[in-house]
Amino acid sequence: MMTVNEVSRLTGVSIRALHYYDQIGLLPATGHTDSGYRLYDDTALEHLQQILLFRELEFSLKDIQRILSNSAFDREKALKQQIELLKLKRQHIEDLIALAEKTQTTGGTIMDFTAFDTQKIKDYAAQAKQQWGATPEYKEFEQKTALKTEKEVSAMGGQLMEIIAAFGKMQSMDPAAPAVQAQVKKLQDFISEHYYTCSKTILGQLGQLYTAGGAFTQNINAAGGPGTAEFASKAIEVYCRTAK
Structure with a gap:
């Protein structure tokens, strides 16, 4: 386990950014010290590496969060x-270097601007993003968030995680208990209002995703405590089977 300071020194990501990633549910800390300082394990560092690779390719935090939480990821x-x-970025940089060296060698201005063209990179990046979001639900999500800032969308993600994390304090109850089922309904309504129409079918798929392992399961259990993802999944299963 590494402290937030150690992770910051290792990766070059500021402590402030790591705190922000935790707050919006993009990279929750694995645990905390007795003094309350964040701790990260190897799985979290692997997740951070994915985030940084996407950031290096100029993906927004909104896109990264959507991609990494996609059940098809x-x-x-x-x-x-x-x-x-x-590789496309490397070729672009090499073309720019070649142009600069040629200009230096000739001592004049070369009227060739093809090295500045980044359309191929933009097209490939757009295609990659589209592959992770080519669903009616995502299109609806884009419409609902079109006028929201990245910070507002991230805050919305934090609110969603709070609703899911609340299941952690209900684990002593039966998943079919009215209070637990009311929390599932609250989750469904929040998703429908802020993201996309959350049918029972989609809700059931989300419940399965919560226990699929990996970063998403870890994020939920980090926010609500051990077992939260599993309990939430059971509660959702009951809701989808019995709710009218």
Whole structure:
């Protein structure tokens, strides 16, 4: 386990940014010291590496959060896309260097601006983002967040995580208990209002995603305590089976 200071020194990410990633649910701390300082394990560092690769490719935090929380997220596929984008950026830089060296050698101005064209990079990045969001639900989400700032969208994600984390304090109850089921309804309504129409089918899929392992499960359990993701999933399963 590494402290937030150690992670900051290792990665070059500021402590303030790490705190922000934790607050919006993008990279929750794995645990905390007795003094309350954040701690990160190897899984969290792997997750941070994914975030930084996407940031290096100029993806917004909004896009990164959407991609990494997508139930269809495939780490190997994402890495292939990232490698291809980095290669395109490398070629772009090499073209710029060649142009600058040629200009230096000739001592004049070369009327060739093709080295400045970044359209191929933009097109590939747009295609990669589209692959992770080509669903009616995502299109609805884009419409609902079109006028929101990145900070507002991130805050919305934090509110969603708070609703899910609340299941952690209900684990002594039966998943079918009225209070627990009311919390599931609250979750469904919040998603429908702020993200996309959350049918019972989609809600059920989300419940399965919560226990699929990886960063998403870890994020929920970090926010609500051990077992939160599993309990929330059970409560959602009951809701989808019994709710009218």
